[in-house]
Amino acid sequence: MMKNRILISLLFAVLLLPACKSQYELLLESNDTEAKYKAAFELYNNKKYNKAAQMFESLSMLTKGTERDDTVLYYWGASNYNNKDYYTAETNFEQLINNYPRSGFAEEGRFLRIDCLFRQTLRYELDQTPTNRALGEIADYLREFPQTRYLATCKKMVDDLTGRLDRKAYEAAKLYYSIEDYLAAHVALKNVLKDNADNRFREEILYYTAMSSYKYAFNSVQSKQHERYLVFVDDYLNFVGELPESGYRPELEVLYKRSQKALGKDVGVVAETSERQFAKERAALLKKATDDESLDFKAMARENEQMIQESKTKKKEKLWDRIKRETKEKRRAKIDEDVAAGIDINAKHGKK
Numbered sequence: 001m002m003k004n005r006i007l008i009s010l011l012f013a014v015l016l017l018p019a020c021k022s023q024y025e026l027l028l029e030s031n032d033t034e035a036k037y038k039a040a041f042e043l044y045n046n047k048k049y050n051k052a053a054q055m056f057e058s059l060s061m062l063t064k065g066t067e068r069d070d071t072v073l074y075y076w077g078a079s080n081y082n083n084k085d086y087y088t089a090e091t092n093f094e095q096l097i098n099n100y101p102r103s104g105f106a107e108e109g110r111f112l113r114i115d116c117l118f119r120q121t122l123r124y125e126l127d128q129t130p131t132n133r134a135l136g137e138i139a140d141y142l143r144e145f146p147q148t149r150y151l152a153t154c155k156k157m158v159d160d161l162t163g164r165l166d167r168k169a170y171e172a173a174k175l176y177y178s179i180e181d182y183l184a185a186h187v188a189l190k191n192v193l194k195d196n197a198d199n200r201f202r203e204e205i206l207y208y209t210a211m212s213s214y215k216y217a218f219n220s221v222q223s224k225q226h227e228r229y230l231v232f233v234d235d236y237l238n239f240v241g242e243l244p245e246s247g248y249r250p251e252l253e254v255l256y257k258r259s260q261k262a263l264g265k266d267v268g269v270v271a272e273t274s275e276r277q278f279a280k281e282r283a284a285l286l287k288k289a290t291d292d293e294s295l296d297f298k299a300m301a302r303e304n305e306q307m308i309q310e311s312k313t314k315k316k317e318k319l320w321d322r323i324k325r326e327t328k329e330k331r332r333a334k335i336d337e338d339v340a341a342g343i344d345i346n347a348k349h350g351k352k
Helices: 001-022 023-029 033-045 049-063 069-082 088-101 106-119 128-142 151-176 183-195 204-217 222-242 249-262 272-290 297-340
Strands: none
Touching: 023 033, 023 049, 023 204, 033 049, 033 069, 069 088, 069 106, 069 272, 106 128, 106 151, 128 151, 151 183, 151 204, 183 204, 204 222, 204 249, 222 249
16 A cells, blocks of 8 residues: 555656746757747847857757858857857857858857967967967968958967967977086077077077077087087177177177187186186086085095005105114124124124
8 A cells, every 4th residue: 555655656746847847948848949049049138148058059950951040050159158168169150150151140250269269278388289270260260351350359369379389489498408408408499490580589599599509618528619619609699690789698798708718819808707707607517517426525635644644654664674674784794894804793792
């Protein structure tokens, strides 16, 4: 009896489930195109973008191939865009553009798609594939709509995105300088400008190019320094020729004079403060070169002093042995002379 009551209650609850659905859910599942079309725009205009997006998505299956299809696709994308679902919105706008390239919504849809792509780009330290994709879409958009009302916004996007690419290239090359691989830094920095001569970090790149060649020459063995200082001189002249008013010029001037002195050329007297700085840099480099050996100089000094003392003691002992040996030999020779002369050696030396 109890089991029957439970089954009846469950059956009654199941029958009542459709009645518990909201009007929105019932409309979402219906095939009433007109009612859904009207409801979707009401939701959109009331800024209920999440529900509007679901309604337009459901409606898109009913309006596909009809004159309303491009409108539904555009507002489906706009609903997701305003709901900050930029990934889905970009897909919606792409579908609109591919299916209806001459639609009245095409220009607006293409710009909103670009904005979605822009918002998906990453910081300069990360992968820049989305950045390059966004730049490509902006270029295509401006070619097709050169007088667009979004021209200023597009230019601002381009400036932001190219700035990220410029900085990524610059920082990647500069990293070699930071880890003191000056030859690799010199090559990488030159390649940055070879790939993009208009890089906005051009001044910094030229500066670190010159610094890399100088430090590479400075740390080289004597036999290699001459030719490597000549590379620095070329980088320096290139820098001052292009950027004569740069704030980096005074520092490079000092290095240029040092390189000329190293090359055996008379360039005047470098300021005393600069010389002191040069000496400090040299000392720092030498210290860095010997730090890895972890030498205990005090222990070496003590050991050296001990060796000197031991050497002195041995020398004294050898000298004393030589004196005693020579004294004995002289006495023996004198005795032999007395014996040969017939002198009583026992009486002479007090022996009985």
